[in-house]
Amino acid sequence: MGNESSRSLNPTELSDLRDRTLFSQQEIREWYKKFHSDCPGGQMNKDEFGALFHQIFPKGDATNFADHVFHIYDKDRNGYIDFKEFLCTISIASRGTIDEKLRWAFSVYDLDGNGYVTKKEVLDIIEAIFKMRGEHNTEPEKIVAHLFAKLDKDGDQRLSDIEFILGAKAAPELLCILESDKTVT
Template identity: 40%
Template sequence: MGGSSSTQVPKEDLAFLLANTSFSKPQIKQWYKGFMRDCPAGQLSRQKFLEVYSEFFPGGNAEEFCEHVFRTFDADNGGTIDFKEFLLAINITSSGQITDKLNWAFSMYDIDGNGTIEKAEMVQIIAAIYRMVSNGKDTPAETAEQRTERIFIQMDKNKDGVLTKQEFINGCLSDDVLCSMLTASAASK
């Protein structure tokens, strides 16, 4: 660690990422090189994350959505994202199994981390997505509240007003459109 150059992935990180992602050794090394070029201190700050993420949505406001994504990527709640956290998150959101993506998405929607998604939490995330993808002209057919209500009608099987992880996953797995909307790919829709 102390003596390793910033161009080489620490051996223990490389071994961990090879075992826990679908990336090959050369791919991990390439990701690391880019990460260290953009984040020479080895930590991705909230501000830098927002700058990078906002480039993908130039017509909208990505700040609030980025906060939720950042919180979910920052697994240790350290206030920054290190390379391992970054690559694990990239792996899940880009090439992970659907259940991994759904678990990740559930964590993002469960803002308070209590193990359930309340309607207010889902409204907050959906509203943030709307603001991010908005180009100032297009307005969604439904408000965030209306869309949340429709999702809860479909997913909240026991009608208790909250979604458990199992209800969320089962609901997404039984509806491809809903799954696409609620997982990380929702940002590109």
């Protein structure tokens, strides 16, 4: 798609996005128009992405969490989110199956991308979520210990994507801990 902000999607691009997302062609066109209205250059950098999170969570500091999520969106690791990267992730977040959403959540927690989530990674994300929401929780380590007690079935002190997904599905009360827009108690 490049940096051309004045053009519309060509039929091949539209078809590709239709195949990769759960959006209709009309919805894709609407998202494209909105994205290019907000990002006339056709790309969003980390600062622009962070500014969106600050608008959504004005009472806290969303910097750390936005940085983590930006790296998930930026699939090609070029330092920008283009429309395709944006739309594919939005599709999962808004219309994906529970498995797709949990796979995406796992990728947020897997900070080093090694296919496993450690206690430190979960702690880092949970602290970033509290900070983003402007909440102070003095016991994030307890939350992490509780999660691992429930989800780490093989006791290796790390969660595979399978443990993470199956555990979250089997214990829905844990989903509120894993989601960034829910209250963690």
